[in-house]
Amino acid sequence: MGRAPCCEKMGLKKGPWTPEEDKVLVAHIQRFGHGNWRALPKQAGLLRCGKSCRLRWINYLRPDIKRGNFSKEEEDSIIRLHDQLGNRWSAIAARLPGRTDNEIKNVWHTHLKKRLEPTKEEAHEAPAGGGGKKRRPAAGPATKRGGARRAPAAAALPAAAAAPVSPERSASSSVTESSVTEQGNTGSSPGFPKEESFTSSCPDAEEFQFDESFWSETLSMPLESFDVPMEPCNAFGAAATSVPAGAADDMDYWLRVFMESGDVQQELPQI
DNA sequence: AACTGATTCAACCGCGTGACC
DNA sequence: CGGTCACGCGGTTGAATCAGT
Numbered sequence A: 001m002g003r004a005p006c007c008e009k010m011g012l013k014k015g016p017w018t019p020e021e022d023k024v025l026v027a028h029i030q031r032f033g034h035g036n037w038r039a040l041p042k043q044a045g046l047l048r049c050g051k052s053c054r055l056r057w058i059n060y061l062r063p064d065i066k067r068g069n070f071s072k073e074e075e076d077s078i079i080r081l082h083d084q085l086g087n088r089w090s091a092i093a094a095r096l097p098g099r100t101d102n103e104i105k106n107v108w109h110t111h112l113k114k115r116l117e118p119t120k121e122e123a124h125e126a127p128a129g130g131g132g133k134k135r136r137p138a139a140g141p142a143t144k145r146g147g148a149r150r151a152p153a154a155a156a157l158p159a160a161a162a163a164p165v166s167p168e169r170s171a172s173s174s175v176t177e178s179s180v181t182e183q184g185n186t187g188s189s190p191g192f193p194k195e196e197s198f199t200s201s202c203p204d205a206e207e208f209q210f211d212e213s214f215w216s217e218t219l220s221m222p223l224e225s226f227d228v229p230m231e232p233c234n235a236f237g238a239a240a241t242s243v244p245a246g247a248a249d250d251m252d253y254w255l256r257v258f259m260e261s262g263d264v265q266q267e268l269p270q271i
Numbered sequence B: 001a002a003c004t005g006a007t008t009c010a011a012c013c014g015c016g017t018g019a020c021c
Numbered sequence C: 001c002g003g004t005c006a007c008g009c010g011g012t013t014g015a016a017t018c019a020g021t
Helices: A019-032 A040-044 A050-061 A072-085 A089-094 A101-122 A177-183 A212-219 A223-227 A231-242 A250-259
Strands: none
Touching: A019 A040, A019 A050, A040 A050, A050 A101, A072 A089, A072 A101, A089 A101
């Protein structure tokens, strides 16, 4: 099958995302959704390929992302699900609200696999059914990819199977459980809420903290209000003019951005 | 305090699949 | 019906950070 090139690589930026880019992407998705990832960067004025935007959004900017350490329960769930599903990270992620496949994959490779391997060896591991599960030695040579892909995600089990989570990495974890479970992944595509799912209740923020809860709050605003520029968008627009890229110590930067948001009208790129 | 090796995690790469024309 | 396009996925990489010496 002919496969379109990922993107015109000419002039497109790669590497870590800057706060500026983040805000542009978030603001754009907030306002217009992401019906077409390929076209999105152009519309938003980002020098990224759609793929990169999509990944950034899914793994980092999505409002229902829950960051921070995995709880014991989550880790157990991952182990159990991995045993059932194999390396179908997206399917596993679909059962762990607020966690991304990438994150789960990382955790698996960095923590869980190591932890498991000794015992598995003892047990002369015989993975339960599932299929397509292949496990490489921890530090083995990179094998070229291949093999079974994309289980029919339809099998979406009730999200209730997912373990509750106790945020631990205090620096970043403050997404309320309710906001996460509420959105769950019950609908649409596994592990990825569509724009419509942003309409979770807005967690009351008595005192503002700029962390994931910020996104939860701002992005959970009803989309109907798209006509009216949302504050974060304004904030972004305003801040873009006053904060040099990369200068930001992230928290301070975003906090300032939010505080300065005021009522500046949108300065977002127009389509 | 400086150096080095190990670990972590965000991001990239390339392929499979389904939708669309 | 076959070809093309875009999306989503899993595997891999490499910079940043941490821990040990």
